Amino acid sequence: MSQKISLKGAERKVFSTAINDGLWDILLGCFFLIFALAPFLSTRLGDFWSSVVFLPFWLLVFLIVQWLRKHMVTPRVGVVKFGQARRTKLRKFAVVMLAVNVIVFIFGLVAAMSFGRVTGQIYTITLGLIFLIGFSVAAYFLDFNRLYFYGLLVGLSFLGGEWLWARGYASHHGFPITFGTTAGIMILVGLAVFVRLLRDNPAPIEEIPSEEA
């Protein structure tokens, strides 16, 4: 045996076993699906209502994911309480993500106030970069390498969409195409991971009462 036993590696495996069920990918995919569909609705309903109608959609997806996690994933994967090191890492992650969100909010506010001086392209490129950084930070803190790829996809969705739109290849800043593709990839990856988890663990393991164990 030439492989080293690493406590860090063991901890990472614990964390990845607990969270890598594909459902986070599906949830994220459904979130970015809103970016793809919202432009169509906003022309009919306006910006405000087009945002509002997605809330029940996302809430429904969230509830379905929670149900799947409780009834299909947990009986197969089990339950773990993370150790101190991971809890500290998650707290740091929450703080960093809060900071990223505040930056996005301030940036949005500044862009809205100086509308006309900040061009759509600069706004979109900056947003793409912020998402890329946000996802990379999340990937680093969560040891979840797929998030680097997703960050790249989301960043490219902003840039690619703007590029398609500027050349007249697509409407609505190209977002329906680029974010539709990104969301589709995330949902497909999520489904593949989820189905593999169910396939590899076909029957939920029932705990044997202690006398029989």
Next chain:
Amino acid sequence: MVSPQADPQLHPLADIDQVIHAPARLMVLTYLYVVESADYVFLIRLTGLTWGNLATHLAKLEEAGYIAINKEFKGKKPHTTISLTKQGRSAFREYKKSLQQVLDDLPD
């Protein structure tokens, strides 16, 4: 089995904690060392041990006072969570240290 009388160089091997030294138990303890607690299903999934096998190893670890097994019911289903005791945590640290020491001291 190490015979310390046979070769004084191998004396430290006899001091290695045999409860931890079994591969399956070492694996279980390694995972428990990095978490606060985990249930049976999670440990089975991580270690790849069968239910009966895991139960046997856990019983030995519990007997040595290295783990605490907490049994409860979630609805009508039994649910068991396992965590490392303070004694288990320090035994694991000690085991790691002594194994490293023994291997480092072995001549090439």
